[in-house]
Amino acid sequence: MTQITLSDMQDALQNSPIGIILMDEAGNIQWHNNSLEQLLDVTTEQLSGKAIADLPKELSSVLVSPPETILLQHGDVQRWLHCHSQISADGKRTQFYIDITTEQRLRLERDRLEEDLQQLTTRDPVTGLPNRRALLQGLEPLISRSRRYGNPLSLIKLHVELSGLEPQEEVKYQEEAWMKVGQLLKEQMRWADIIGRYDGPEFLLILPETPADATETLAEKLCEMVDQLKLMSDANQAIQIKPYCGLTSWKKGDDANLMLQHISSSINDAKAAGTAIAKAS
Numbered sequence: 001m002t003q004i005t006l007s008d009m010q011d012a013l014q015n016s017p018i019g020i021i022l023m024d025e026a027g028n029i030q031w032h033n034n035s036l037e038q039l040l041d042v043t044t045e046q047l048s049g050k051a052i053a054d055l056p057k058e059l060s061s062v063l064v065s066p067p068e069t070i071l072l073q074h075g076d077v078q079r080w081l082h083c084h085s086q087i088s089a090d091g092k093r094t095q096f097y098i099d100i101t102t103e104q105r106l107r108l109e110r111d112r113l114e115e116d117l118q119q120l121t122t123r124d125p126v127t128g129l130p131n132r133r134a135l136l137q138g139l140e141p142l143i144s145r146s147r148r149y150g151n152p153l154s155l156i157k158l159h160v161e162l163s164g165l166e167p168q169e170e171v172k173y174q175e176e177a178w179m180k181v182g183q184l185l186k187e188q189m190r191w192a193d194i195i196g197r198y199d200g201p202e203f204l205l206i207l208p209e210t211p212a213d214a215t216e217t218l219a220e221k222l223c224e225m226v227d228q229l230k231l232m233s234d235a236n237q238a239i240q241i242k243p244y245c246g247l248t249s250w251k252k253g254d255d256a257n258l259m260l261q262h263i264s265s266s267i268n269d270a271k272a273a274g275t276a277i278a279k280a281s
Contacts, residue, residue, distance in 0.1 A: 018096050019081075021063065025091030027052040039081060039097050041074055063095070069104075070097075080104040126175050127182030130196030135204050138194040139256050142208050146250045153250040154215035156205040157198065157263040158185075159271075160226060163240045165233075173231050174201065177241050180229050188222065202267075212249040216279065219245040223276040244270045248280035 010031060013020055019036030023029055028051050037044060040062060052060050062070055062081075070081040082098045122134035130138070139155075146153045160181055162170045178197065185195045185203060194206040207215060226243035233239055246266035248259050262280030270278035 018098055020097075021047075021095050023052065023063075023093045023095075025093075027064070030092075036097060039079070039099055040072070066095070069100070124182075124197040126178050127197050129182050129186070129203075130194065132196070132198050132204075135194065135196045135198060135206065136256060139206055139259075142206060143250065143254070143256055143259070145208075147252075152209055152211045154207045154210045154212060155248050155259055155263050156207065156215060156219050156222070157246045157260075157267055158203040158205065158222065158226070159244045159246070159267050160201050160203075161242045161244070162231070163242045164237075165239060169233075173233070173239055176231055177201075177229075177239075180231070181226060181241065184225055184229065185222070188225070210249075212247070212279070215247055215249060216277070219247055219277050227276075243276055245277045246270065246280065247277065 010033070014034045016033065016035055019033065019039040021029060021032040021036055029047055029049060032047050036042075037047070040059070042059065046055075046059070052064050055063070062072070066083045066085075068083060070083055072079045072081065078101070079099065080101045080103075082100045084096045084098075086094045086096075088094075119133070122130055122137075124131040142153050145151055158181070160177060162173055162177055165173070178201065181203060182197065185205070189195050189205070192208050196204055198204040205218075207218070210218075223243045223245055226241055229241045231239040231241065244267050246263035246269075248262040248266065250259065254262075266278040266280045270276060
């Protein structure tokens with residue numbers, strides 16, 4: 001039976017789908033295949049017999065301790081490679097390069113589509129309430145209506161915090177708290193109101209046909225109810241949900257951004273004063 005020589009193996013690997021390079025312990029290139037030249041867009045003369053230290057920086061960076069995923073830029077063309085290295089007991093290194101450009105482009109396209117889908121989604125995945133996008137879409141026409149007809153319109157922003165926990169522990173129970181608060185708001189709101197999770201621990205209540213005094217009364221009621229909500233920790237200890245409410249009512253010249261700025265400032269005022277409710281000035 002004919003023995004397969006090293007030369008036979010090298011010939012067989014010359015045009016394999018994988019780029020291959022062999023280097024000795026001193027970093028000198030002993031052999032590479034044609035596929036590597038095509039992947040790196042280099043010539044035989046640029047690699048054969050060369051020491052890695054003598055190669056141009058942009059080429060040596062791909063061959064010396066390369067990252068697992070490599071991005072190559074040739075003009076307007078991008079190519080992604082996956083690299084795997086093996087070092088033998090005598091210090092010789094073999095590196096394999098696989099073209100993953102198609103897979104990477106598909107991954108980037110998937111990420112882009114997921115981001116676009118997120119932009120179109122109108123439901124908060126944690127509470128099932130309208131999300132920030134849906135809230136802003138609902139607020140704009142109501143402000144236009146108030147601007148045109150002078151109808152009362154009020155906003156409550158409810159910010160909730162968990163008390164008695166270290167910051168690293170708080171993260172563990174946040175979503176459960178948001179779900180409890182979301183369910184409470186669903187049960188208390190009128191059919192014309194728009195409620196949703198605005199951002200993180202903040203909920204926005206959009207209250208058409210609601211003057212300032214009625215908004216304050218509702219905020220007081222909600223704060224009392226949220227204050228009574230309890231969570232249980234893994235150690236069977238009660239965790240309190242602490243509410244802060246910022247209030248504002250539409251006045252001439254207000255747009256959505258101004259009204260939202262007003263209630264964000266009033267929440268900061270409430271927290272600074274240690275009170276549950278603060279009205280925008």
